Amino acid sequence: MEIGQLLSSRTRYMSASEIRELLKWATADVISFGGGMPDPSTFPVEDIAKIASYVLEAYPHKALQYGPTEGVYELREEIAKFSESFRGIKTRAENIIITVGSQEALELLGRVFINPGDVVITENPTYLAALQAWRVYEPRLVGIPMDESGMVVEILEERVKQLKAEGARIKFIYTIPTAQNPTGLTMSQDRRKYLLEVAERYDLLVVEDDPYSYFLFEPIQVSPIKALDKSDRVIYLSTASKIFAPGLRLGWVIASEEVIRWFNLAKQSLNLNTSNLVQYMFLEGLRRNVVLKNLPNVRDLYKRKRDAMLAALETYMPQGVSWTRPSGGMFIWVTAPPQIDTRELLKVAVTQYKVAFVPGHGFFVDQSVRNAMRLNFTYPTFEQINEGIRRLALALRGA
Numbered sequence: 001m002e003i004g005q006l007l008s009s010r011t012r013y014m015s016a017s018e019i020r021e022l023l024k025w026a027t028a029d030v031i032s033f034g035g036g037m038p039d040p041s042t043f044p045v046e047d048i049a050k051i052a053s054y055v056l057e058a059y060p061h062k063a064l065q066y067g068p069t070e071g072v073y074e075l076r077e078e079i080a081k082f083s084e085s086f087r088g089i090k091t092r093a094e095n096i097i098i099t100v101g102s103q104e105a106l107e108l109l110g111r112v113f114i115n116p117g118d119v120v121i122t123e124n125p126t127y128l129a130a131l132q133a134w135r136v137y138e139p140r141l142v143g144i145p146m147d148e149s150g151m152v153v154e155i156l157e158e159r160v161k162q163l164k165a166e167g168a169r170i171k172f173i174y175t176i177p178t179a180q181n182p183t184g185l186t187m188s189q190d191r192r193k194y195l196l197e198v199a200e201r202y203d204l205l206v207v208e209d210d211p212y213s214y215f216l217f218e219p220i221q222v223s224p225i226k227a228l229d230k231s232d233r234v235i236y237l238s239t240a241s242k243i244f245a246p247g248l249r250l251g252w253v254i255a256s257e258e259v260i261r262w263f264n265l266a267k268q269s270l271n272l273n274t275s276n277l278v279q280y281m282f283l284e285g286l287r288r289n290v291v292l293k294n295l296p297n298v299r300d301l302y303k304r305k306r307d308a309m310l311a312a313l314e315t316y317m318p319q320g321v322s323w324t325r326p327s328g329g330m331f332i333w334v335t336a337p338p339q340i341d342t343r344e345l346l347k348v349a350v351t352q353y354k355v356a357f358v359p360g361h362g363f364f365v366d367q368s369v370r371n372a373m374r375l376n377f378t379y380p381t382f383e384q385i386n387e388g389i390r391r392l393a394l395a396l397r398g399a
């Protein structure tokens with residue numbers, strides 16, 4: 001049966017995630033620098049196995065039953081304590097909703113805030129799956145350039161002034177201020193304060209997406225923007241994906257009670273509630289300190305992997321190729337000579353050189369930059385990092 005005529009008009013805005021599409025390349029002979037996957041050796045498998053059997057023995061009915069859309073109250077309380085002690089964010093259970101990964105939080109932002117033509121301001125480049133989630137709501141995406149200290153907030157302020165003057169409806173400013181995806185860059189503390197000042201001055205919402213502040217390799221003194229928020233204008237997203245296990249699909253939002261109420265309403269029609277079993281498992285993981293006890297080792301491993309990739313880039317890359325030095329997180333952002341289209345390069349890289357990466361196009365609000373690529377260093381082994389960069393350099397020389 002042909003369904004083309006039956007599709008909704010919004011499907012024209014649905015496009016594949018170049019990250020998800022790459023997962024198929026994670027074959028035996030292709031070295032993939034694609035998905036932002038944690039090193040599987042960091043998964044606390046034994047702890048999770050014990051926790052799963054404990055939860056199913058201690059409170060099976062609560063774990064296996066439907067649950068409250070906003071999430072298990074004890075978990076929301078535990079995340080509030082974790083956020084204050086570990087991130088300096090003072091909050092309460094009532095200001096938290098548990099989501100199916102922070103990817104669901106990105107969807108809830110679109111569903112609750114974006115009408116066609118509304119302006120959403122982001123860093124440029126930014127997380128491509130956020131753009132993917134929001135495009136179906138037909139926003140006007142405005143990208144702000146970055147430098148070594150993150151989003152150039154002076155340019156943000158100028159753009160906000162222009163947009164306000166033309167009567168644009170700015171719905172929120174989206175930032176990944178710490179070890180940003182895809183660049184790995186971290187916004188300075190001064191810029192964080194300046195961004196909040198601009199948001200205060202123009203009465204704007206700020207969405208702070210923060211999966212990576214757990215993995216800062218350099219001693220940079222930065223605080224979550226949410227920790228500086230005195231007027232409930234920052235919507236803070238974080239996730240268990242990088243500090244526990246991505247396959248469990250658990251994230252959370254910290255925001256005003258009004259935002260939480262609207263996210264709750266939108267989530268009811270999406271999936272009723274995040275898996276209770278997974279919520280109780282993460283709750284036990286926090287209570288047993290499984291999350292924090294592993295972090296120093298994981299951070300050290302990822303720092304060594306970042307250094308290994310930076311060394312390999314220095315060794316093998318030809319003239320004209322540049323890259324970021326990430327302060328943390330999972331990614332290095334590489335810029336090839338301007339004549340190279342990395343989507344075209346990927347085809348050759350995979351088939352002839354058996355190495356994969358995420359082309360940079362999809363991380364830009366207008367897909368305007370074609371000679372960039374994102375490399376993940378946390379998933380590949382040290383040997384694959386060196387050999388994969390050697391192969392990538394050969395592919396670039398041949399381009």
Ligand SMILES: Cc1ncc(COP(=O)(O)O)c(CN)c1O
Binds near residue numbers: 209238240241
């Ligand atoms: C900036 C950003 N936001 C959201 C997500 C989605 O994470 P989750 O696994 O919690 O859905 C990711 C995952 N890489 C990310 O990098």
Ligand SMILES: O=C(O)/C=C/CC(=O)O
Binds near residue numbers: 019034035036037181
């Ligand atoms: O690579 C990323 O940034 C995101 C990874 C999550 C996914 O596998 O889609």
